[in-house]
Amino acid sequence: MAGDRFATAVALRADLDAGRVSSLTLVEAALARAEAAAGLGAFVHLQPERAHADAIESDQRRARGDLRSPLDGIPVAIKDLMVQLGEPCTCASRILEGFVAPYQGTAAAKLREAGAVIVGRTNMDEFAMGSSNEHSIYGVARNPWDPARTPGGSSGGSAAAVAAGIVPIAFGSDTGGSIRQPASHCGVVGMKPSYGRVSRYGLVAFASSLDQIGPFARTASDCALALAAIAGHDAADSTSLPEAVPDYAAALNGDVSGLVIGLPREYFAEGADPAVVECVREAVAELERAGAKTREVSLPHTSYAIATYYLIATAEASSNLARYDGVRFGRRAQARTLGEMYRRTRSEGFGAEVKRRILLGTYVLSAGYYDAYYRKAMQVRTLLRRDFEEAFRGCDLIATPTAPEVAFRIGEKTADPLKMYLSDIYTVSANLAGIPGLSLPCGFVNGLPVGLQLLGRALDEATLLRVADAYQRRTSWHEQHPTPSWERPT
Amino acid sequence: MSYVATMARINPAEVERIADLARLELAPDEVERMTAELEAILGYVAALEQLDTTGVEPTLFARLVATPMRDDVAAPPLDPEAAVANAPERSGSAFVVPKVLEEDES
Amino acid sequence: MSARLQPHANYEVVIGLEVHVHLRTDSKLFSPAPVRYGDPPNHDTHPIDLGMPGVLPVLNRRVVELGVRAALATHCKVHPQSIFARKNYFYPDLPKGYQISQYEDPLATGGWLEIDVAGYDAPVRVGLTRIHIEEDAGKSIHDTAIAGEAGSHVDLNRAGVPLLEIVSEPDLRSPEEAAAYLRKLRELLRWADVSDADMEKGQFRCDANLSLRRHGATELGTRTELKNLNSFRFVEEALYAEIARQAELLDGGGRVVQATMHYEPARRTTRVMRLKENADDYRYFPDPDLLPLRIADADIEAVRRALPELPDDRRARFESEYALSEYDARLLTESRALADFYEAAATESSAPKVVANWMLRDVLAQLKERECEIDATQLTPIALAKLIALVENGRVTAASARPLVAALIEHGGDPEALVRERGLEAVSDTGMLESAADEAIAAHPDIAAQIRGGDPKGLNFLMGQVMKRTQGKANPKAVREILARKLEA
Numbered sequence A: 001m002a003g004d005r006f007a008t009a010v011a012l013r014a015d016l017d018a019g020r021v022s023s024l025t026l027v028e029a030a031l032a033r034a035e036a037a038a039g040l041g042a043f044v045h046l047q048p049e050r051a052h053a054d055a056i057e058s059d060q061r062r063a064r065g066d067l068r069s070p071l072d073g074i075p076v077a078i079k080d081l082m083v084q085l086g087e088p089c090t091c092a093s094r095i096l097e098g099f100v101a102p103y104q105g106t107a108a109a110k111l112r113e114a115g116a117v118i119v120g121r122t123n124m125d126e127f128a129m130g131s132s133n134e135h136s137i138y139g140v141a142r143n144p145w146d147p148a149r150t151p152g153g154s155s156g157g158s159a160a161a162v163a164a165g166i167v168p169i170a171f172g173s174d175t176g177g178s179i180r181q182p183a184s185h186c187g188v189v190g191m192k193p194s195y196g197r198v199s200r201y202g203l204v205a206f207a208s209s210l211d212q213i214g215p216f217a218r219t220a221s222d223c224a225l226a227l228a229a230i231a232g233h234d235a236a237d238s239t240s241l242p243e244a245v246p247d248y249a250a251a252l253n254g255d256v257s258g259l260v261i262g263l264p265r266e267y268f269a270e271g272a273d274p275a276v277v278e279c280v281r282e283a284v285a286e287l288e289r290a291g292a293k294t295r296e297v298s299l300p301h302t303s304y305a306i307a308t309y310y311l312i313a314t315a316e317a318s319s320n321l322a323r324y325d326g327v328r329f330g331r332r333a334q335a336r337t338l339g340e341m342y343r344r345t346r347s348e349g350f351g352a353e354v355k356r357r358i359l360l361g362t363y364v365l366s367a368g369y370y371d372a373y374y375r376k377a378m379q380v381r382t383l384l385r386r387d388f389e390e391a392f393r394g395c396d397l398i399a400t401p402t403a404p405e406v407a408f409r410i411g412e413k414t415a416d417p418l419k420m421y422l423s424d425i426y427t428v429s430a431n432l433a434g435i436p437g438l439s440l441p442c443g444f445v446n447g448l449p450v451g452l453q454l455l456g457r458a459l460d461e462a463t464l465l466r467v468a469d470a471y472q473r474r475t476s477w478h479e480q481h482p483t484p485s486w487e488r489p490t
Numbered sequence B: 001m002s003y004v005a006t007m008a009r010i011n012p013a014e015v016e017r018i019a020d021l022a023r024l025e026l027a028p029d030e031v032e033r034m035t036a037e038l039e040a041i042l043g044y045v046a047a048l049e050q051l052d053t054t055g056v057e058p059t060l061f062a063r064l065v066a067t068p069m070r071d072d073v074a075a076p077p078l079d080p081e082a083a084v085a086n087a088p089e090r091s092g093s094a095f096v097v098p099k100v101l102e103e104d105e106s
Numbered sequence C: 001m002s003a004r005l006q007p008h009a010n011y012e013v014v015i016g017l018e019v020h021v022h023l024r025t026d027s028k029l030f031s032p033a034p035v036r037y038g039d040p041p042n043h044d045t046h047p048i049d050l051g052m053p054g055v056l057p058v059l060n061r062r063v064v065e066l067g068v069r070a071a072l073a074t075h076c077k078v079h080p081q082s083i084f085a086r087k088n089y090f091y092p093d094l095p096k097g098y099q100i101s102q103y104e105d106p107l108a109t110g111g112w113l114e115i116d117v118a119g120y121d122a123p124v125r126v127g128l129t130r131i132h133i134e135e136d137a138g139k140s141i142h143d144t145a146i147a148g149e150a151g152s153h154v155d156l157n158r159a160g161v162p163l164l165e166i167v168s169e170p171d172l173r174s175p176e177e178a179a180a181y182l183r184k185l186r187e188l189l190r191w192a193d194v195s196d197a198d199m200e201k202g203q204f205r206c207d208a209n210l211s212l213r214r215h216g217a218t219e220l221g222t223r224t225e226l227k228n229l230n231s232f233r234f235v236e237e238a239l240y241a242e243i244a245r246q247a248e249l250l251d252g253g254g255r256v257v258q259a260t261m262h263y264e265p266a267r268r269t270t271r272v273m274r275l276k277e278n279a280d281d282y283r284y285f286p287d288p289d290l291l292p293l294r295i296a297d298a299d300i301e302a303v304r305r306a307l308p309e310l311p312d313d314r315r316a317r318f319e320s321e322y323a324l325s326e327y328d329a330r331l332l333t334e335s336r337a338l339a340d341f342y343e344a345a346a347t348e349s350s351a352p353k354v355v356a357n358w359m360l361r362d363v364l365a366q367l368k369e370r371e372c373e374i375d376a377t378q379l380t381p382i383a384l385a386k387l388i389a390l391v392e393n394g395r396v397t398a399a400s401a402r403p404l405v406a407a408l409i410e411h412g413g414d415p416e417a418l419v420r421e422r423g424l425e426a427v428s429d430t431g432m433l434e435s436a437a438d439e440a441i442a443a444h445p446d447i448a449a450q451i452r453g454g455d456p457k458g459l460n461f462l463m464g465q466v467m468k469r470t471q472g473k474a475n476p477k478a479v480r481e482i483l484a485r486k487l488e489a
């Protein structure tokens, strides 16, 4: 029996262990829900054959009693920029049409090692560039709470898949908020680990110094299991941290007493929807009731974060996306000469937002502007990093809104790129500083979920998970689910 | 160095030069639109100019200091068939691209 | 120092060279794919070399070690921190659309090497600006016989092969000096086991920057860049052609335009390949996939300690230790293999100076004839030392021994056995020599009489006659004694 579509991985594991259900049944149910939810646009590719085979193997392991991890046999989804040997990987871009990966990415390899069953690949903004999942060749992904609204982005499909109860766990990537912001908008838990905590080998690069893979789940405890499956040093990624991974599940002791939560003045000042801020303040108050202390902190360079982020991210992206040239893989435009091939392939293959960012990044790095833009941004990055170092001298973690508002309507911001960029105002700093961030549901405004963002010291994911778990033990926001209005009758 | 960093406004000719560097072809209306959008974004990022960063070390990486190194051990290469399997055009195990013409060399 | 060559009457020639050299590694700079030559297209790649989406580079430790070795061998300062940067440009054989190189912070800077130029009585010191690590690109094959009319083929076997780029100061003043610099650099890199530097395999490639200025002028003229001068002969030819082109321009009141030039060997001319403009905006920035390369002092010292004795030091030691002339020592240190061979043979022998003579006269002549290196032959230092000992002990004559050098080079073997097999033992049998001497005297009574009359001029002739009658095997010392006795005045 597939049972409750909103069952957590922890609950499903208990069902599997008790023999109440098989992995194959769970996987088939997840695939069926994904099919039925086509209208949500959460998935861009399902992989039933591989998933079936993997589920059967997992059931055999369980019968033999040699399970690989708590996720063994659990269906999961991955964002369409995580490379998986023998499967397509398009980054929701026309330019990668038809591409099938000839190698295994580290995250996919680790998920297999953990026994998790990947059922499909999720929708996203093209090359992870966007905050609404509207820039995808597969069409928009929709918010399960209100299909007229975006799920956020760029990992919109992963957030929607978890919120809609298709899979208990999905993975995305976060370069400036691309996990946390959609998690907030879809009412799920989403975590961006510390830079270097999860290998980027096999993560198609947007901005190399900012990108991290991270999990989505409906609870902090599922999130802990999911992070444990993919975290750890990888010799194939030079920027991977050679640090031991703590036992995240064991860190979830429900105890937050004595923890000091910093509330950055600049994040509560203005600009955010007051109703959103109210939810966040109430969530902080709940943590205080659980024994945490709060104090105001300052992150004085916050107002420069978006500008800094867009200079660094686009500069890196302009170079990272140079490899899409129609020579070795992907879609090539008809052309007579080499120059024509490059220009047409790239102009037809990339969407408007990607082109905009490539142009900005090329400009930022081009002769005469490097010092004014790129070097300057790298210096401001130092200041932002120091802001956090300073703040963490006086607190153990920081709490803020994840996004300034709840999920916006599809089409609402597409006409004004800058306005869209400002959706990431509370999230980009964590990427620039390389620290972990987590968003968890903390209430509703007009029936739409609000996210509480927790930021931690570098490598201290455990504290964020512990606090999020403690909060969820005391509240029930995470137990509220959207009505599956998107399902086609079958 | 006495170089003073200044952030410039962008014009359509500049957008075309940048597009050429990035191997993107923009239709005239696209050039116009991109110019306006980039100008708005550059106007926004110009706020960084106000910040005095004299003597501030640029951050490349948050925590990492030295690049790791691997031993010089060769692994079996990718099967040549897999290497070119995704190629839009191939001949045997070689990738094929249109000829470079003189007009391309600029 | 004698005057340096002046290739042009009106202008001083200023040349700086950029050399790209493949490092002697088993795997690539940032991927574990093997470094191999001559395989069919795309047989030696890893997804990293193909620039597949999502791949990342990891630095090969051996490359750093070899880079440091090259830097120390050329007296460069190795920097404790260097930074990998991306050089962005589009070309089909550049899979990622950028080359990982080093830009603002290279591996090493500020070295020099001394070059020997034919006709100069002292070496010239040439400055080295920098040495940096970078990856090679693949190959585009435009040959219509292979790729057809409409397209080009792209082979990425070479993509990611580790390179050092070694940039000289504009200290060279003639094509001859440029060629001498390249020879010296190539030998040094081979000597230090940094590279095989086989030009035919593309392991040692040269670009040249050349400008002219009026004699006595201090400012540099506008330079052009000559790309891919891939043999020593081409380097000199191409530079002379470019000197002629620039001089003609300047003589006619024109000016040189900054450009990349291509040398056409068939016509012995250079032509403009590409003007330097927008395309050279490479948008360098630090590669965010790699962290700074940190090299500890202790590691630099370890490389220094492991460095073999370098040619200049070795030459000096040969002069003092084996009493060789500077000229002979220089010849014997032209390659590490040759110097090692000599030293091994000299150590075996009681007469190192004699060994040097045999090396310079007989062995080198054979190598030249065969166009091969000493280590590609069957000859061993012990065999050579043994052969020389046989001559020194009078067991075989020098004349008999000489042809054996060729045999030993070709087939190897033990000189003593070879002498025995071929019946080349020197004849010291007095009876046989006495009768040969009598025959020679009888056949040339006039010369015998002259000698008896007190004029020894003909003695050598008679000795030759005796040698002839003994097929060159007669012990010359014994023959001389017998003849002298028989012809005593």
Ligand SMILES: [Mg+2]
Pocket (backbone or CB within 6 Å): C018, C165
């Ligand atoms: Mg160069």
Ligand SMILES: [Zn+2]
Pocket (backbone or CB within 6 Å): C020, C134, C165
């Ligand atoms: Zn180079």
